[in-house]
Amino acid sequence: xxxxxSTLEIWQQRIDVSPFQRWxxxxxxxxxxxxxxVTLPWKEDLVSNPNPPxxxxxxxxxxxxxxxxxxxxxxxxxxxxxxxxxVDYHRRAGSGDMTAEATIIKLGSKVSTAETKVFCGDGKxxxxxxxxxxxxx
Amino acid sequence: xxxxxSTLEIWQQRIDVSPFQRWxxxxxxxxxxxxxxVTLPWKEDLVSNPNPPxxxxxxxxxxxxxxxxxxxxxxxxxxxxxxxxxVDYHRRAGSGDMTAEATIIKLGSKVSTAETKVFCGDGKxxxxxxxxxxxxx
Amino acid sequence: xxxxxSTLEIWQQRIDVSPFQRWxxxxxxxxxxxxxxVTLPWKEDLVSNPNPPxxxxxxxxxxxxxxxxxxxxxxxxxxxxxxxxxVDYHRRAGSGDMTAEATIIKLGSKVSTAETKVFCGDGKxxxxxxxxxxxxx
Amino acid sequence: xxxxxSTLEIWQQRIDVSPFQRWxxxxxxxxxxxxxxVTLPWKEDLVSNPNPPxxxxxxxxxxxxxxxxxxxxxxxxxxxxxxxxxVDYHRRAGSGDMTAEATIIKLGSKVSTAETKVFCGDGKxxxxxxxxxxxxx
Numbered sequence: 001x002x003x004x005x006s007t008l009e010i011w012q013q014r015i016d017v018s019p020f021q022r023w024x025x026x027x028x029x030x031x032x033x034x035x036x037x038v039t040l041p042w043k044e045d046l047v048s049n050p051n052p053p054x055x056x057x058x059x060x061x062x063x064x065x066x067x068x069x070x071x072x073x074x075x076x077x078x079x080x081x082x083x084x085x086x087v088d089y090h091r092r093a094g095s096g097d098m099t100a101e102a103t104i105i106k107l108g109s110k111v112s113t114a115e116t117k118v119f120c121g122d123g124k125x126x127x128x129x130x131x132x133x134x135x136x137x
Numbered sequence: 138x139x140x141x142x143s144t145l146e147i148w149q150q151r152i153d154v155s156p157f158q159r160w161x162x163x164x165x166x167x168x169x170x171x172x173x174x175v176t177l178p179w180k181e182d183l184v185s186n187p188n189p190p191x192x193x194x195x196x197x198x199x200x201x202x203x204x205x206x207x208x209x210x211x212x213x214x215x216x217x218x219x220x221x222x223x224v225d226y227h228r229r230a231g232s233g234d235m236t237a238e239a240t241i242i243k244l245g246s247k248v249s250t251a252e253t254k255v256f257c258g259d260g261k262x263x264x265x266x267x268x269x270x271x272x273x274x
Numbered sequence: 275x276x277x278x279x280s281t282l283e284i285w286q287q288r289i290d291v292s293p294f295q296r297w298x299x300x301x302x303x304x305x306x307x308x309x310x311x312v313t314l315p316w317k318e319d320l321v322s323n324p325n326p327p328x329x330x331x332x333x334x335x336x337x338x339x340x341x342x343x344x345x346x347x348x349x350x351x352x353x354x355x356x357x358x359x360x361v362d363y364h365r366r367a368g369s370g371d372m373t374a375e376a377t378i379i380k381l382g383s384k385v386s387t388a389e390t391k392v393f394c395g396d397g398k399x400x401x402x403x404x405x406x407x408x409x410x411x
Numbered sequence: 412x413x414x415x416x417s418t419l420e421i422w423q424q425r426i427d428v429s430p431f432q433r434w435x436x437x438x439x440x441x442x443x444x445x446x447x448x449v450t451l452p453w454k455e456d457l458v459s460n461p462n463p464p465x466x467x468x469x470x471x472x473x474x475x476x477x478x479x480x481x482x483x484x485x486x487x488x489x490x491x492x493x494x495x496x497x498v499d500y501h502r503r504a505g506s507g508d509m510t511a512e513a514t515i516i517k518l519g520s521k522v523s524t525a526e527t528k529v530f531c532g533d534g535k536x537x538x539x540x541x542x543x544x545x546x547x548x
Contacts, residue, residue: 017186017187018184018185018186018187018193019181019182019183019184019187020182020183020184020185020193020195020196021185021193023182044156045156045157045160046156046157047155047156047157048155048157048158048203049154049155050154050155050156056155056157056158056199056202056203057199057202057203057219057222058157058195058196058198058199058200058202058203059157059195059199061195061198061199061202061222061224062193062194062195062196062198062199063195065193065194065195065198066185066193066194066195081226081229082194082226083225083226083494083522083543084223084224084225084226084266084495084524084543085194085198085222085223085224085226085266086221086222086223086224086360086404086497087198087221087222087223088220088221088379088380088387088404088406089218089219089220089221089222090379090380090382090387091380092218105362105364105399105402106362106364106365106399108364110521110545111494111522111545113362113364113495125379125380128379129221129222130360130362132362132494132495132543134521134522220357220385220406221358221387221406223360223497223541225516225517225524225541225543227516227517227519227524228517242499242501242536242539243499243501243502243536245501247384247408248357248385248408250358250499250501262516262517265516267497267499269357269358269406269499271384271385291460291461292458292459292460292461292467293455293456293457293458293461294456294457294458294459294467294469294470295459295467297456318430319430319431319434320430320431321429321430321431322429322431322432322477323428323429324428324429324430330429330431330432330473330476330477331473331476331477331493331496332431332469332470332472332473332474332476332477333431333469333473335469335472335473335476335496335498336467336468336469336470336472336473337469339467339468339469339472340459340467340468340469355500355503356468356500357499357500358497358498358499358500358540359468359472359496359497359498359500359540360495360496360497360498361472361495361496361497362494362495363492363493363494363495363496366492403495403496
């Protein structure tokens, strides 16, 4: 069942409130309660090692941080800050658009934990990790 | 004892090989064997939440990832990739230039571990964390 | 499809090579390529806070460390040491037997990553986390 | 300046409230505001791989988890649970007593972060890591 277009637009606008997230060029592809999927379009500015072009680990960490937070927000709960972030790098991320999917491991009243996976175009897992987020209230 | 200017320039060039690291605008301030310090100039593109302007956690994670790797490289050993990254966020990072310092926890033959701290202008700790890096050979 | 009894016994013996793992009293319940499930029987020696009795976080960390390693070993690849371990604690672990399941996130030639979840008797997630393991050769 | 004996005894009793911590046989060696040092006596039950005898990674993780929590408690603030734990293993931990020292990275009102290092008898770093602890109130 596809999410309707207006829901995607609402979440796209929330992501685009952040100048850095606009710079990343993230596109919201799917949203559900406790889950969000985005596309991260490749561009040369994302590159760490230019020969061969490899996406910087900090870019993948950024996506894992932010998408985990947004997956918590989709539940209607207010996550206000990242407490900590853990990222595992599994493969060299070459050129080409990437996708990422975040799901919630534990929604809590004080802190919540979400897990995000980043894939390259052929579906292979590039990086994955978790964020712990401080909840409001 | 101050490091000489030509050493700083060599490391600046190595950092600037990466388009993303050039985009961050990092400036190498100090280098020693197993240690590197940089300045991360503030700019609006780094912002997560614009009101009040807060630096994106992914930016701080990027600095912790890359500076730990460079601190390993200063030993003359070849670190070729980040295995994993852990970042703790301690305070909201408001506007203003930041500095970061990386030191080595353990230099190994298979993997090495480095720790990086990111400070705001008044010296308060904004974020800190560790990377594990895969060694060549 | 159930794993045969002799396979369970082989893995039970491998786990019981370790005095600490024998002390934990782990029982191998299921094994597949890249996956292992165990039961951790409750006993008072596991307790952190006695009032009300809560299983020590170090016990849960131990299970996550060791079961991830064994899940890598089930593939026939030789993991020789834990590089690092990350554990998220989701709920207070009260008295009662626990179960744990480990699966592989990425099997690599240099390092491998596995994820382990620990559940209480009613199926709720108590803790989960990841280990990175150094591979032989 | 040496801490007085009665202070050590108070903290020793607090550690010994936990059956698992008693089983570990931890001895409090030094305490200061935001810092605690313990000795972990070697015993065969701690062993992972018996040939040659190597201390189990879960034992080292346990010490890092608990000592970080106690270092927060020395400030008079109430830490009530571990949110998450990260452990880096640096060297094989052979037989012989170990020592550990925990210090605070950031004391916060919602969460606090502490770092713990575990050493073998000759002072080499065996493992180190961090815990994030949920604060009361």
